[in-house]
Structure formats: C-alpha cells, structure tokens
Amino acid sequence: MMPLVIAFFLSFVSPSYSELPSGSFFSFHSKEFFYTVDSDSVFVTKNGKSYDTWAHKMDWPHFDFDAIHRPNETILVTKGGGVLYRFKDNAFERLDKSFEHRNKFKSFDFTFDNKIHSFGGYGLFMTNPNLTFFNELNQEWSEFFYHPDSKIPAPRQRIFGQLEDSFLYVAGGTNKRVNEQLELSYNVLKDVWKLDLNTHFWTYLGKADFDFSDNSSNLFLPSTLKVSYNSGTLAICRGEVFLFDIKNNVIKKFMDVNPILFESIDRIDFNPSTNLFMISKLKHNSQSYRFVFMTPLELLGSSTNEYQLYQKDIQYGLYILLSLFLMIALFFVYLKIQPKSNYSIIVKRSNNIRKELSSEDFSVLELLLKEHPTAVDFPSILTFFEPNLSYESRVKKLRLSIHRIDKVLSIYTKSKGAVLKFRQNKNDRRIKEVFLN
Secondary structure, eight states, X not given: XXXXXXXXXXXXXXXXXXXXXXXXXEEEEETTEEEEEOSSEEEEESSSSSOEEEEOOOOOSOXXXXXXXXXXXXXXXXXXXXXXXXXETTEEEEOOSOOOOOOBBTOEEEEETTEEXXXXXEETTEEOOOEEEEETTXXXXXXXXXXXXXXXXXXOBSXXXXXXXXXXXXXXXXXXXXXXXXXXXXXEXXXXXXXXXXXXXXXXXXXXXXXXXXXXXXXXXXXXXXXXXXXXXXXXXXXXXXXXXXXXXXXXXXXXXXXXXXXXXXXXXXXXXXXXEEEEEEETTTXXXXXXXXXXXXXXXXXXXXXXXXEEXXXXXXXXXXXXHHHHHHHHHHHHHSOOXXXXXXXXXXXXXXXXXXXXXXXXXXXXXXXXXXXXXXXXXGGGSOTTSOHHHHHHHHHHXXXXXXXXXXXXXXXXXXXXXXXXXXXXXXXXXXXXX
C-alpha cells in the first residue's frame, strides 16, 4: 500500500502541469495520449510524467464535453446534446450546424456504423426514450426510429449502456415520479433491454438485481462516476466500485480498491492503448484539480466478487403457447403410434367396403357395427335372408355371408386372423353368436 501512497503524492509535485480550477477544463484520451483542454491551451501526456502544451485558439462555449472514439479521431459531444467537435491530428473542428439541445443530459452516447448515437437523457423538464444519431450529410441530428411492432423501454437517464457488435444493451436508469402531493422524486428503473440496431427491434431481457450492494439505489445518483472500461461500464459510488457487463449478464464488485477513488474525484478516464487511468483529484486547499495516473491493478486491485446482473425474462405467453403446441403434438403422436381397433378402421373405410359387398352382406355388417361390442345372435341376422328358405338353408347362407365379409374386412384391417368370430350364447348354448373382434 505504501508504494501507492508515494506514487499518489509524487503525482502532485510535477512542476510542468498547472492546477486547473473546477469548470475550467475538460479532458479525454486519443490513441496513446491523454489531453486536457482549458480556455487557452491543450496539455498532452502519456502518463503524467511529462507534458507537451500547445495553444488551441478555440472559443469554447463551455467545458461540458464527453468524448466518443472513432477510428483515427475523437468526437467531443456537448453534455445535453447537439454540438459536436472533431479532434484529429491535433486540431479541433466543429462538425454540426445544430445547437445546444439541452435534453440529453445523462444520456448514453456511443458510435455505431461510424455514426454518433445518443440514447435517453433528461432536459427541458422531461426524460426521454429517444435514440438519436448525427447525420453528417446535413450536419444535423435525426431520430432513430424503432420498429412499430417493438415494445419500447420507458424514458430514462443515468443509464448503464453497452454496445456489442450491432446490439445496444441498456440497464436501469431513473425517470421522474410525481406523488399525490405533487412532490417530484426519481424512480429507479431495474429493467434490462437489448436493441438490434439493424432491425430496430427492442427485446426485454429481464429485471436487474441491484441488491448486492448497500448503495444499490445510489448507483443512479448524479454523484456516481462512470467510465468505459474493458467493454463494460465502471461505476464508482460512495465507497464501492462495480463493473457492469450487460451482454454477459455479469456485474463485478472490486473488493480491494485504492481509496483515492473516493476522495473528491471529479473525472476519470481510461485509455486502453496505455492501460492507464487518468483521475482528476480536487486539492481542497486551492480548490483546483490535479491529475493522477494509475494502472488498473494499482487502482482497482485484483480481488472481485461476481454477481448475476439480471434475472432473465421468462416469456410466459410464448412458454404457454409452446407448451400447448407440444401437448397437441404429443397427442397426435400418441394417436399415430396407438394401435387402431378393427372397429374404427371399418367405420372409417365403410364407404369403400360397401362397394365390395352385396347389399345383403353389408346389411349384416351394419348390424354388427351397430351392436358392437355386443355379439349378435344368429336368429337376429337370419331375418336378412329369404323367409321362404328353410332354417338350415338360411344358416348356411349366413355362414357364407360372414365368410365373405370377414375376407374383405381382413384386407382393410390388415388382420392376420379372423375379424369376425363365433361363440355360443351364455344363456342358451344352442344359439350361436357372431361378433367383431
């Protein structure tokens, strides 16, 4: 710990870098350098050990800028939206023909498809859910329209955002809430969303769980410092430091943080090219800021606790629909594999069977089907045959008819044995019966 303290105090004795009053400068990184800009000059350094200085000759309206990085250049976006400057080859250039929008404070700004985008934010007495982008053809801002069939997140500011590939991830934030006494407060949002920037379609991912910290509600206070770090967002809040990785549903809490992060820090910037943080630290005796440069290991330590950021959404409607579909599919599979009875096959194919039987034979079959599963006695069937014939002759014709019927039914039911079978009546064994097997 002692080497860190020594490094901290040594960073304040550099004679080549003057102190800067609060509100009189802004800072950013570009490639391997850190830049600090005041009303007259630009101070350039890699690690705070030495500086180059040059005059910029710009008339800044204020020093409230955030930096967004594109290949070979850095874009400075005014806080509140609207005004843009390009920094390239040690020169500043105004990009827009717009004005100070003042409705994008605490928005999440990013670049996609080489265009500057801004989601959400607060201003002009309202919080907005809009995504806007800068159109360099007309040098004005335009609205990024959402798909008409897409649900849209509630308006919000102080957002945790992340851009991965062509997806914008959004977690939490705050919006206004007015109670019955007309008192204004801020409502902490816990929903997590993903926007496909190609299809313009939002997807609700789930509900964030911020209860891993005593300061969970403070993560969205104006005093919370945020900085892009390792494809996520580093949040510094009242003695605790977290890394939000929304895409992977992970939040890490750093357990061995250098206490400098909680001592009147105004700004923090991380340069991935040099793996260094630049921190603006208030000197209370002069009310001015000096800069400290530290590696991630020096600043954050190596010990972390990892948590799940949000509970994944269970699409209950889709789940019920899929369950119903599965049940229906299983039912049809059951019917398909379930052996079909001779009776059901014969009823289904009765029209075809009729064509292969005489009217007399089909009348016998209809009676058997009607009485199924009860057996039919011979005397009941004999009424279908000529009454002037002897009893023995009608019985003989009945047996021949049943034989013909059984032969046809065996073909349709693909039965290896007889479809029609005989037995004796239980009450009178002299009476024979026939039934559908």
